[in-house]
Amino acid sequence: xxxxxxxxxxxxxxxxxLGTFVFALFPSFPPLVGSGLxxxxxxxxxxxxxxxxxxxxFYLLLVLFIxxxxxxxxQFIGLKSKIVGIIFSLVPLAIGVMFVLLLYTTILGPxxxxxxxxxxxxxxxxxxxxxxxxxxxxxxxxxxxxxxVLGVIGSILPKD
Numbered sequence: 673x674x675x676x677x678x679x680x681x682x683x684x685x686x687x688x689x690l691g692t693f694v695f696a697l698f699p700s701f702p703p704l705v706g707s708g709l710x711x712x713x714x715x716x717x718x719x720x721x722x723x724x725x726x727x728x729x730f731y732l733l734l735v736l737f738i739x740x741x742x743x744x745x746x747q748f749i750g751l752k753s754k755i756v757g758i759i760f761s762l763v764p765l766a767i768g769v770m771f772v773l774l775l776y777t778t779i780l781g782p783x784x785x786x787x788x789x790x791x792x793x794x795x796x797x798x799x800x801x802x803x804x805x806x807x808x809x810x811x812x813x814x815x816x817x818x819x820x821v822l823g824v825i826g827s828i829l830p831k832d
Contacts, residue, residue: 765820
């Protein structure tokens with residue numbers, strides 16, 4: 673099981689990194705798309721934003737999204753520590769589920785929609801992040817979901 677565990681964690685981390693930084697999560701205002709790179713570019717603006725009455729939710733989501741930016745790299749730590757691997761695999765899984773819910777329902781409310789808009793950006797004129805539409809969502813969402821699930825499974829497997 674040791675080889676399967678390592679392979680699953682490495683694939684999960686690569687998928688998470690691709691879903692965060694290379695592939696877009698959703699189309700925004702043309703030519704902008706939502707991605708982890710867009711969030712990283714907008715981070716100084718988001719931090720200075722006044723959340724008003726929803727400050728607790730705002731700052732919890734801000735921390736979640738910042739951890740999301742690092743989770744692909746931190747999933748590799750799951751090779752040594754199971755709990756760290758599980759935690760940093762649950763983050764992209766949660767972000768992926770959040771974007772699925774945000775794209776198809778209104779259950780998460782306006783504060784999450786703010787972060788949805790704040791991930792919009794374009795890094796290299798129409799090239800990166802790459803937007804591939806699959807059922808109204810970008811390929812990045814599927815990569816985040818797959819990376820999260822594979823990371824959790826790989827982290828749960830015994831080290832041998």
